Amino acid sequence: MKTQHLDTVVIGGGAMGSAAAWALASRGRDVTLLEQFSPGHRNGASHGATRNFNPGYADPDYVAMLAEAVRLWDELATDGGERLLARTGVVNHGTDPRLGDVRNALRGAGLRAEFLPAAEAAERWRGIRFDQEVLHMPDGGQLNPDAALPVMQRLAADRGADIRHRVTVLDVAVADDGVRLTLDAGGRTEVLTARQAVVTAGAWTAKLLGGRVSLPRLTVTQEQPAHFAIRDEDALWPGFNHVPGQGPEFAGWYSPVYGMQTPGEGIKAGWHGVGPVVDPDRRSFTPEPAQMAALQRYARTWLPGVDADSLTDISCTYTTTTDENFVLDRIGPLVIGAGFSGHGFKFTPVVGRILADLATGEGAAPAIFSASRPGVR
Structure with missing residues (x-):
C-alpha cells in the first residue's frame, strides 16, 4: 500500500475546493486537491452554465x-x-x-x-x-460554473497545486500530527498523511466526517x-x-x-x-x-x-444549515467549508480566501460561520 506525506490536502474539487486550492497555491503553499469524480461532472452543486450573482x-x-x-x-x-x-x-x-x-x-x-x-x-x-x-x-x-471551476483549477496547477480527479477519500482519521486519509484511486487503495485537510466535500461532508467533529446539521x-x-x-x-x-x-x-x-x-x-x-x-x-x-x-x-x-x-x-449561513471554521487539523445553502456560489473566491486564511493561520472567518454557533444543531 502506497503512503504519501503532504502538507495541505483539499478534499472535494467543486467550487469551494477549487477556490481554496487556487488561494493556497497563490500564496506559495504546497496543496493537493482530491476530487472523486471526473472534471465537469453533474453529481453535486457546482455545475451548469449559470448561477445568479444576487447582491x-x-x-x-x-x-x-x-x-x-x-x-x-x-x-x-x-x-x-x-x-x-x-x-x-x-x-x-x-x-x-x-x-x-x-x-x-x-x-x-x-x-x-x-x-x-x-x-x-x-x-x-x-x-x-x-x-x-x-x-x-x-x-x-x-x-458561469462550467467555466469558473476549470479556470480556478488551472490557475492553481500553474502555481504548483497537484490536482487529482477520480480519487475518492474513503476515510479521514485525525492524528496528533495531522490527518491520515485512505483513498480509492482507480481501484487502488492509497494512504496519505498530511499536516492538515481542507474539507469542501459538499453534500458528502457529513458522510465523510461522521462523528469525528461536531458540525451544524447539514441537510x-x-x-x-x-x-x-x-x-x-x-x-x-x-x-x-x-x-x-x-x-x-x-x-x-x-x-x-x-x-x-x-x-x-x-x-x-x-x-x-x-x-x-x-x-x-x-x-x-x-x-x-x-x-x-x-x-x-x-x-x-x-x-x-x-x-x-x-x-x-x-x-x-x-x-x-438551519440558519442558511455557511460553515467556515477550523477544528484541529481540519478546515471545513460546508453548508452553502443554495446561495454560496457567488462568494466562491472569497470562501477560497477565507479557507486559505484558516489553513495558514493568517485570519479568521466571521463569527456567523462558526461551526459552534448556537441554534444550528
Missing part, C-alpha cells in the same frame, strides 16, 4: 464579502482569460421586507441599487411580470429548477428573485423563486431549498412532479416571456 444582502458580513467577490471574480477572469461574470443586473421583487435595508447596505459598500416602479421595470424587462416596486441591482448578474436536498424556452426573443433578462405575497394567486408556492437567462438553454427558474432530502450517492435525478407542475404554473403567471409548456429539467444538490 441582495443587508448583513454586513455578506455585504463585505460581496464587494470582495466582485474584485476577485474580475481577477480570476483576467488571470484565466475567460469571462466568468456577465453583469446583466439582478431584480428582486415581491414582499421581501428587507429590500430597503438591502439597498442601503449595498450603497454603503459602493454597490449600486435603486428602486423602480413596477411599470418601469415591466417596460425594461417585459419577460417578467411585476406587481409592485422592484429593487434593481446593476452590479449583479450571472456566473442535503435534490433541487430541480428548469430551463424554459424563450417565447419573446427580444426581451431582456436580468437575474431575478421573487418573494410571494399572501393572496390566492400565490397559493401553491413552495418558496421564493429565483431565475436567470442561460444562453442557449432558455430561462432558468426554480424553487429555493425545498427539494426532497436525499443521500448524494443514491439520487434519482428525477424531478418531483408536484413541484415541477407548480413551477410551470409560476412561469405561466409571472414569466410572460417564456413558454411554460416547453422546458428541460435540471438537477443539483443543496447542502443547507
